[in-house]
Amino acid sequence: MKAAVFVEPGKVEVKEVEKPKIDGENQAIIRVIRASVCGSDLWWFRGIADRESGSLIGHEAIGVVEEVSDDVTDIKPNDFVIVPFTHGCGHCVACINGFEGNCLNQKSGTNGGYQAEYMKYQPVNSGLVKIPGKPEDYTDDQLASLQILSDVMATGYHAALNAEVKPGYTVAVIGDGAVGLAGVIGAKLLGAEKIILLSHHDDRAQLGREFGATDIVSSRDEEAVKNVLSLTKENAGADAVLECVGAESAIEQAGQIARPGAVIGRVGVPHAEPKSNQLFWKNVGLRGGIASVTQPDKEVLLQAVLDGKINPGKVFTKSFDLDHIQDAYEAMSNRDAIKSLIIVNDK
Template sequence: MKAGVFVEPGRVEVNNEVPIPKVEGENEVLIRVLRACVCGSDLWWFRGINPRLHGSFTGHEAIGVVEEVGSAVTTVKKGDFVIAPFTHGCGWCAACQAGFDGNCLNAPQEMNAGYQAEYVRFKNAGWALIKVPGEASDYTDADLNSFLTLADVMATGYHAAASAEVKEGDTVVVMGDGAVGLCGVIAARMRGAKRIIAMSRHVDRQELALEFGATDIVAERGDEAVAKVMAMTHGSGADAALECVGTQLSLDTAAKVCRPGAIVGRVGVPHGEDVDTSILFWKNVGLRGGVAPVTTYVRNILLPAVLNGTIHPGKVFTKRFTLVQIQEAYDAMDRREAIKSLLVIHDA
């Protein structure tokens, strides 16, 4: 089969001679991938900021069709249309039972890769895999894109809002205008925020943020951004901030724009920041967040919202590629020519 692999910073390619994975464990399934995508977090190793092993398989978001099922899997069967989260929650450990399947104590971390391929082997499939009603061919192209966001970015954006305890009537600041930040705007609206201030310097992302429910755009950064938000909130600050970037500047700004007692929902993958906790202490600002519990959110909240047309997160995909165009897909995101790059692997 064909599969995306990492070569060196700035370079990915397709290996045409990768063996199709086999179901080895009783709680595994083999999935024929219909669509995958490039994640903003992939850019950290693509740009050489984070190390990655030469020849390692790429990708951690996909939708597809079940091809083979392990003997212990009863929740899906061959031919089912499924969402494959980047998390592999077991469903019964203490973390999963508490609603944090992104931190599953039995998750196979080595399996969180290889989704940018024609087939993927998925562990802990009996609980973590999410079945979509009907067949993929029953849905529109836009629907399929929205389902794909549920494998990561929409769930991660929702985790930012849930961690920040966004509630009805809140004023929320969203740090980051990538796919996760834009999905954070959707999530804040879903949870009833009255005012959503999106931090964005890019016109195409600003327009999508407004379409998703943002009420205000702030293009400034750092202290200028803080001053503007404080002026917009009459000196009080926001009720919640969603940190969807992962840099020190983003986290520092998020803490400073909050009112006393607010919470920063942090889902941006940390990159070398040195958090000044005194900012949090003197303002009584909380800091929560981490890896999203994808299956928990998707099954209970997000999949129903996509199915009934309440949300349309698939609009974050602004460029489309085939698997053999994987280099172009990464380049488009690296150059900010795409908000999120879609990889069409097989036809529905």
């Protein structure tokens, strides 16, 4: 089968590799319909993080189950499924409490290989999310919105949940990439009345407004802080802040625009820890981390997509076939695309 592999920083390519096989319990072989490039993939593509040359890549997909191991009870062949980037066992303390991304029984090194014609996933019973019907029942736009549920939409929603967004809140979102834009959707789903998106790109700001942002702040640094505060009650700051970048400066800014007692929902993977004590002096909470996918998809996000209530697949501004995987990565690395969709197999 064809699969995308990492060659060296700045270079990925498609190679012929052996198709995966069932070789253990709670496993499924999936024919991938759609995959995508994640912002975190750019770490090793740009040489910021290490990755083994020749390793399979990608951690976001939807597809059709081809085969399952004998012990699988909840999924069967021909089921159309969301394939999460997480691998929660479903029964440990972390999973039971809704933090499947921190599963205590998750095996290391299980992510990779989603950008391929076929992939193996485990644990099936607690991880995969069934989509009603089959791929041909959906338009390409709907498939894009289903695909985004494998990671980014769940991550943006996770930011809003961790920030404890409540109906009527004023929410500020730092980061106008796919995760930040998904955060706007998440804040709206939780009832935010005012959503302030900090964005420096017109196309992303426009999409943010479409998703539910009521205000755009395009200024930077101290001016941005001033402008955000001016949009809040008594200039005190936002009731909740979604930090979807991960840079030290983003956490610092989040603390500056949060009102006393607010909570910052943090899903941008940190490059450095904040050094300021401002969060303490303002009684501002900081929480977040790796998102759960399975539970939010089953309880909220999948139905919202099926009902047409949200259309998060619009963050895919360019699409490619698997043979043009290098172009897909370059488009995101060069900021020519908000997010790259990979069309792997026909419906």
